[in-house]
Each structure stands twice: as C-alpha cells, then as structure tokens.
Amino acid sequence: xxxxxxxxxxxxxxxxxxxxxxxxxxxxxxxxxxxxxxxxxxxxxxxxxxxxxxxxxxxxxxxxxxxxxxxxxxxxxxxxxxxxxxxxxxxxxxxxxxxxxxxxxxxxxxxxxxxxxxxxxxxxxxxxxxxxxxxxxxxxxxxxxxxxxxxxxxxxxxxxxxxxxxxxxxxxxxxxxxxxxxxxxxxxxxxxxxxxxxxxxxxxxxxxxxxxxxxxxxxxxxxxxxxxxxxxxxxxxxxxxxxxxxxxxxxxxxxxxxxxxxxxxxxxxxxxxxxxxxxxxxxxxxxxxxxxxxxxxxxxxxxxxxxxxxxxxxxxxxxxxxxxxxxxxxxxxxxxxxxxxxxxxxxxxxxxxxxxxxxxxxxxxxxxxxxxxxxxxxxxxxxxxxxxxxxxxxxxxxxxxxxxxxxxxxxxxxxxxxxxxxxxxxxxxxxxxxxxxxxxxxxxxxxxxxxxxxxxxxxxxxxxxxxxxxxxxxxxxxxxxxxxxxxxxxxxxxxxxxxxxxxxxxxxxxxxxxxxxxxxxxxxxxxxxxxxxxxxxxxxxxxxxxxxxxxxxxxxxxxxxxxxxxxxxx
Numbered sequence: 118x119x120x121x122x123x124x125x126x127x128x129x130x131x132x133x134x135x136x137x138x139x140x141x142x143x144x145x146x147x148x149x150x151x152x153x154x155x156x157x158x159x160x161x162x163x164x165x166x167x168x169x170x171x172x173x174x175x176x177x178x179x180x181x182x183x184x185x186x187x188x189x190x191x192x193x194x195x196x197x198x199x200x201x202x203x204x205x206x207x208x209x210x211x212x213x214x215x216x217x218x219x220x221x222x223x224x225x226x227x228x229x230x231x232x233x234x235x236x237x238x239x240x241x242x243x244x245x246x247x248x249x250x251x252x253x254x255x256x257x258x259x260x261x262x263x264x265x266x267x268x269x270x271x272x273x274x275x276x277x278x279x280x281x282x283x284x285x286x287x288x289x290x291x292x293x294x295x296x297x298x299x300x301x302x303x304x305x306x307x308x309x310x311x312x313x314x315x316x317x318x319x320x321x322x323x324x325x326x327x328x329x330x331x332x333x334x335x336x337x338x339x340x341x342x343x344x345x346x347x348x349x350x351x352x353x354x355x356x357x358x359x360x361x362x363x364x365x366x367x368x369x370x371x372x373x374x375x376x377x378x379x380x381x382x383x384x385x386x387x388x389x390x391x392x393x394x395x396x397x398x399x400x401x402x403x404x405x406x407x408x409x410x411x412x413x414x415x416x417x418x419x420x421x422x423x424x425x426x427x428x429x430x431x432x433x434x435x436x437x438x439x440x441x442x443x444x445x446x447x448x449x450x451x452x453x454x455x456x457x458x459x460x461x462x463x464x465x466x467x468x469x470x471x472x473x474x475x476x477x478x479x480x481x482x483x484x485x486x487x488x489x490x491x492x493x494x495x496x497x498x499x500x501x502x503x504x505x506x507x508x509x510x511x512x513x514x515x516x517x518x519x520x521x522x523x524x525x526x527x528x529x530x531x532x533x534x535x536x537x538x539x540x541x542x543x544x545x546x547x548x549x550x551x552x553x554x555x556x557x558x559x560x561x562x563x564x565x566x567x568x569x570x571x572x573x574x575x576x577x578x579x580x581x582x583x584x585x586x587x588x589x590x591x592x593x594x595x596x597x598x599x600x601x602x603x604x605x606x607x608x609x610x611x612x613x614x615x616x617x618x619x620x621x622x623x624x625x626x627x628x629x630x631x632x633x634x635x636x637x638x639x640x641x642x643x644x645x646x647x648x649x650x651x652x653x654x655x656x657x658x659x660x661x662x663x664x665x666x667x668x669x670x671x672x673x674x675x676x677x678x679x680x681x682x683x684x685x686x687x
Contacts, residue, residue, distance in 0.1 A: 130197035131177035133184050139202035139226035146195040147209045147218075147234045154194030155236065156273045156303065158451075160578050161187050161205040168448075168581045171201050175267075175447075180298065183267035183274070185447040187581070190267075190274035192298065202226040208578055209234035212276025212453060213488050214242060216549075217522050217579065239520045239549035240490045245458045246469055248279035250358060251311070251320055251395070251441030252452060257284035258311075261445025268452075269294045271444075273303045275453035278466035279474060280304060281322045283311040286333050288324050305469035308349075311360060312340065317369025319391070320358040323349045323471045337373070337388035345390070353472035356479075357391040358439060361398040362425065365417030370425060377420040378674045379644055380428025389434065393478055396422045396592060397440030397455040397485055401585040410666070414585040423592075427534040430565050430595060431641055433608030437478050437594055440485030454580055454587060458490065459483040460499065477501075481594035488523040488589030489570040492516040495596040503606050505599040511558045515540070517570055518551045522579070523589050524572030525550055533564045533609050534637030534667075561633070563607040565595040609638055614645045621649050631659065639663070640671035647678040654681055661687055 134140045147157035161171055168187050175184045177198070183190040189198065204223040218234035254268050255261045263271065269291060272280050282289035291306040309322030314333045321331070321344045331343055347355050362370040369375075373387040398404050401414075404422035408415040429436050440455030460482040461473050477483055481501030484491055494514045498504045504511070519525045530538040540554040558566065572589030580587040597606040607615075613630075620626040627646075631639055643660050646653040653675055660672030676684045 130199050131182055132199050133172040133174050133177040133182070133189060134199040134201045135173045136199070140199045141202050141224035141226065142197055142229040143200045143224070144197045144229065144231045145191070145234070147191065147211070147236060148194065150235065150237050155211055156190070156192050156270075156300075157194050157209050157211045157234070157236070158188055158190050158271075158274045160208045160210070161200070162208075162578045162581070163204075164206060166206075166578045166581060168583070179266050181270075183263075183270040183447050185262065186449070188448050190270045190447070192270050192273065192300070200224050206578070207232065209236060210579055211236050211274065212247075213456075213486070213520060213523065214238060214240040214247075214276055214490070216520055240518045242458065242490060243464060244460060244462045246278045246461050246463065246466065246474075247276065247453070248281070248457050248459055248474065249277055249442050249444075249453050250281040250309070250322065250439060250457065251283050251360060251398075251443045252280055253284055253311075253443070253445040254289065255445070257287045257289050258445060259285070262449075263445060263447050265291070265294045266298065267447050269298055269300065269304070271447055272452050273300050275451060277453045277456065278304060279459070279469050280306040281309040281320065282306060283309040283320045283322070285311050285313045286330055288326070288328055288330055290326050301467050303466055305466060307471045312344070313367070314340070316372040316386070317362070318360040318367050319369070320360055321347065321355045323351055323353070323355065323475075325349045336386045338386065338390075341388050341390040349471075351470065351472040351475075353475045356393060356475050358393040358395065359391050360395050361404065361418075361443070362394050363404060363418045363420045363422050364398065365419065371419075375425065376674075377425060378670050380425065380432055391436065393437040393439045394422060394426060395441055396426055396438045397487070397590070399443050400450050400454045400487070400580050400582045400587045402440065402455060402487055402587065402590055405590065416584060427637065431534060431609045431637070433611060435481060437481050437483065438485060438592055439478070439483070440487070440592070450582065451580065455485050455487045455590075457483050457485050484591055484593040486591035487587055488519060488572065488576060489525055489591040490518040491528070491568060491570045491591040491593055493566075493568045493593050493596065495566055495598065498596060500594045500596060503597040503599055505602050505604060506560060507602065509560050509600060511560050511566065511598055513538070513556045513558055513566065515552070515554045515568055517591075519549060519572070519589065521547070521549045523576065524574035525552075525570060525589060526572050528552075528554060528568055528570045530556060530558060531567045531569060532558060533635060535635040560598050560600040562612055563600050564598045564609065565606075566598060567595050568593045610641050610645060613638070613642045617642070617645055617649060617652065621652065624652060624655060627652060627656075631656065636663070636665035636667055639665070640667045643668065643671045643675050647675050650679045650681060653679050654684065657684055658687065
C-alpha cells in the first residue's frame with residue numbers, strides 16, 4: 118500500500134507595509150491588451166498626490182519587487198502585497214509608451230482586495246530603442262537607495278530597453294543580475310563608468326568586464342585619450358558623455374571656464390574630445406532652462422546647457438544632445454525620465470548592438486524626451502543628416518506621439534538657435550495623440566534645424582519629484598542644411614567670419630547682412646567682429662539697442678574683448 122503525500126503550499130502576501138499598523142492585502146495583476154502579465158510600477162497616493170512612506174519593508178520579496186515609499190515595481194506583473202489601511206488612488210504604469218490604469222480603493226484593516234489593471238502600448242516606436250545612459254546603484258556608487266536587483270527591476274518596470282551602468286569610478290556589470298532575474302527578453306545593458314573627477318563627471322561606455330577602472334586623476338586631454346583606448350567586446354570606441362555640464366561644483370563646463378556666451382574656453386585643460394552632453398538631467402530635466410530668465414526652479418544649474426549646445430552647433434561642433442535620469446534611487450528619481458530614443462532598425466530588446474547605439478549617438482540619429490516620441494525629417498532625410506538643397510526651402514516633416522496621459526501643447530522648429538515655426542495642439546482628449554505637422558522653412562544660407570516638443574501639464578503621479586514637477590519635453594538632434602548646394606554644411610559662425618573677412622572694408626554690406634539675420638545669428642556676427650575693432654565698435658553700438666537679450670550679451674562680451682574705452686559709457 119502506498120501512502121499519498123499531498124503538499125499544500127500557502128502563499129502569503131509580500132509584507133511591504135508596516136505590520137504594526139492597520140493593513141490590508143492587495144492581490145494585483147498588470148496585463149497588456151492580450152492579457153499577458155507585464156513588468157510594471159504600481160503607485161499609491163492620496164488625493165493631493167503627496168509622496169508618503171507607505172511601504173516600509175523594501176526586502177519583502179527582493180527577487181520580484183522593488184519597493185520604496187509610495188510605490189513598488191513588480192517584475193512579473195502579478196502578486197500579493199500588504200497595503201496600509203486607508204483610501205488610496207492607485208496607478209499602474211509601464212513607462213511613457215504605455216497607457217496608465219487608475220482606480221481608487223478603500224482598504225480596511227484585515228481585509229483582502231483584488232485589482233486587475235490593463236495597459237495598452239499606445240506609442241509605436243518601431244526601429245527605435247529606448248535607453249538611459251546614466252544609472253546608479255547604492256551598491257557601487259555609495260549613495261542613493263537602489264541595490265542591484267532593484268535597479269534592474271525598476272529599469273524593466275519602466276519599459277527601458279537599453280541600460281548603461283554608470284556608477285561613480287566603478288565598472289558595473291548588470292548582466293549577471295539580468296541573467297539571474299531572467300529578464301534578457303526585456304533588456305540589454307552595457308558596462309559603463311561615471312568617471313568622477315574634481316573638474317566634472319563623464320560617462321563612458323561600453324567597457325569590457327575585465328577593464329581596470331580609468332584613472333579619474335588624469336586631466337581631460339589625457340583622460341579622454343585613455344578612454345578612447347579602452348577596449349570592449351563590440352569593436353566600438355567608447356562614447357564620452359559629459360554629465361550635467363552646468364550642475365554646480367561637479368560641472369565640467371563651469372570648472373573649465375566654458376563661456377556661456379561665446380561657447381569657447383581658454384582653459385588649457387579644456388578638451389573637446391567628447392561625443393554627447395546631457396541637456397536634460399534627472400526627472401525635472403535640469404539644464405534646459407537659464408536661471409537668469411526662467412521663472413521655475415533650476416536648482417544649481419546656473420546656465421542653460423541647451424544654449425551651450427546651440428553654441429556648439431553654431432561653431433560647427435557636432436556633439437549629440439542626450440537626456441538621462443541619473444537615477445540613484447528606486448522612486449525618488451525614477452529611471453527612464455528622461456530617456457533617449459535611438460534609431461537602430463531593431464525592436465528586439467535582447468539583441469541590441471552597442472556598436473550600433475554608439476554610432477547613432479555619434480551620427481546624431483536620436484532624440485531625448487521625458488514624454489513625447491518625436492521624429493523629424495528634412496526633405497525626407499533623418500536626424501543627423503546633411504541635406505543639400507536645390508531650392509532655398511526645407512520641407513520639414515514632424516511626427517509626434519504621446520500616450521493618452523501625457524500632455525502635448527506645442528512643437529517648435531528651431532533654426533540656428535531661433536524659433537522659426539510653432540505648431541499648437543489644443544483641446545481635451547481621451548486617448549493617445551499622434552500628429553504629423555509639416556512646414557516649409559526658408560534657408561537663405563547653411564543652417565541647422567532641430568525640433569522641441571512641450572507639454573505644460575505635470576506628469577503626476579507618474580513622476581513625483583520633490584524639487585520641481587516633471588513636464589513633457591522632447592528635443593531632437595539636428596539636421597544640417599547645405600543651402601547653397603556646395604556639398605558641405607558650413608556652420609553659422611564660419612559663414613559669418615568669412616563674410617566679415619570678405620567685406621571688412623564695406624560696412625554697408627555688413628549692415629545689410631546684420632539686418633537679414635535672426636537674433637542668435639546677429640549675436641554671432643557681433644562676436645566674430647572682435648577681430649575687426651572698427652566694425653565691432655559700430656556693431657556694438659547697434660547691438661545695444663537690440664530688443665534681444667542674446668544680442669546684448671554678445672555686444673557686452675565683444676566690447677570686453679576689443680577693450681575700446683570709448684564704449685564703456687555705453
């Protein structure tokens with residue numbers, strides 16, 4: 118006779134909430150439109166959307182959950198968890214491409230509840246991958262609160278497909294954790310390092326697992342050369358990305374005296390050998406606004422990195438604009454806001470080639486965003502292209518998508534630093550938005566073109582940042598326009614310098630040119646005129662009467678450069 122052993126396993130909810138206080142149990146699931154469970158974040162707030170410490174046990178289920186304060190990530194999209202007894206607004210999310218699902222539930226002590234959320238993939242990102250190039254862990258950076266498991270669970274929960282591990286002065290490898298958690302289908306990652314020097318922070322990637330950590334005590338020229346010589350398994354030269362370049366005390370541009378007006382540095386240790394700069398950093402997008410004129414919090418970012426980038430482009434430096442979360446935490450500053458969308462012609466997150474990503478960064482075929490998915494072509498050519506014209510007009514085609522919960526109010530086209538077109542989108546909607554505005558832009562001379570999409574409504578409760586609301590914002594990299602059809606793109610500063618050299622003896626020609634230019638171009642002409650003090654003195658007097666701040670700044674800088682004492686009174 119055989120005895121039958123019946124094993125009964127009782128699963129208890131993950132004890133996330135403080136068990137000394139009243140609590141309930143929530144059984145949850147988050148599925149896609151086909152009913153398949155997906156990784157997700159579940160956020161609990163009160164009606165005022167106040168971030169609170171509702172979950173006090175981050176170790177409730179460390180291989181499946183990443184728990185902190187008012188939210189938790191679920192790796193498998195289903196489970197049970199303890200919840201403080203009260204009435205909560207609940208949101209399920211899976212990053213900015215997906216819808217959100219919300220409900221309000223009243224939890225009573227000792228009772229069990231169920232909630233089954235359904236999310237829809239609302240934004241079509243075919244051929245593009247989403248990547249965050251600036252991510253940390255407490256484990257290896259020594260501050261923040263995210264351990265290695267939590268970092269991967271949170272990245273996957275936010276729908277990111279490409280992650281760069283960038284702990285401070287440490288070569289961190291996410292792959293063993295990705296393998297252990299069995300999430301290769303969701304994510305590719307590479308080893309990186311935030312080289313943290315006393316004159317700034319730079320991300321470098323990809324690196325080899327066996328590489329020694331680069332010496333952060335090297336000065337920029339030697340450091341960047343050493344980085345370029347780092348080896349990896351992908352046959353690509355590592356990218357050098359300047360992080361938060363105007364963030365006080367750890368800002369490369371500030372420490373190495375990059376002039377925010379001229380876009381140049383005379384510091385002997387300044388090196389231009391980098392590929393990208395963060396124009397957006399952390400969830401609020403620090404770096405976009407200029408502290409002197411912005412009416413919102415800019416934290417320690419005194420100058421606009423966006424304007425620095427315009428200066429680079431005007432000088433002919435093809436440096437990519439990127440945006441990254443710089444997340445050290447699970448919830449306080451979430452991963453993937455902002456993020457980058459990189460054109461790779463690949464939609465398989467498990468088969469992303471880092472060499473293709475690096476080349477796209479160097480080519481400028483990417484954009485950065487906190488919400489909108491924004492593409493642009495010029496005469497049918499993509500971001501990063503040089504387009505030669507047969508006629509002095511550019512056919513700009515924009516393509517913007519936002520999920521149903523993300524605001525989109527406007528898309529501006531910027532030419533050589535100034536807005537030349539703006540499309541507004543008004544009215545309430547109850548679903549995703551997909552718009553394809555088109556514009557014909559005059560191009561009397563070579564130029565560069567970018568697009569910037571904005572929304573005014575804060576992205577609450579998806580992002581609950583303690584210093585400033587995060588709002589929808591996307592910035593494309595440029596398309597370069599060869600307007601005269603000579604087969605090359607001539608940067609604005611070079612063109613204006615050539616015009617001054619050719620017409621130095623004829624101020625009427627210079628004056629006529631000045632009147633044709635936009636405000637940023639006028640400022641460039643004035644700065645370039647410093648080589649011709651007589652012309653400069655006339656342009657300075659003209660520039661002082663300008664209505665544009667950027668022209669007046671260039672005017673004062675040029676007066677400083679030519680040292681004409683007769684201008685001091687003016």
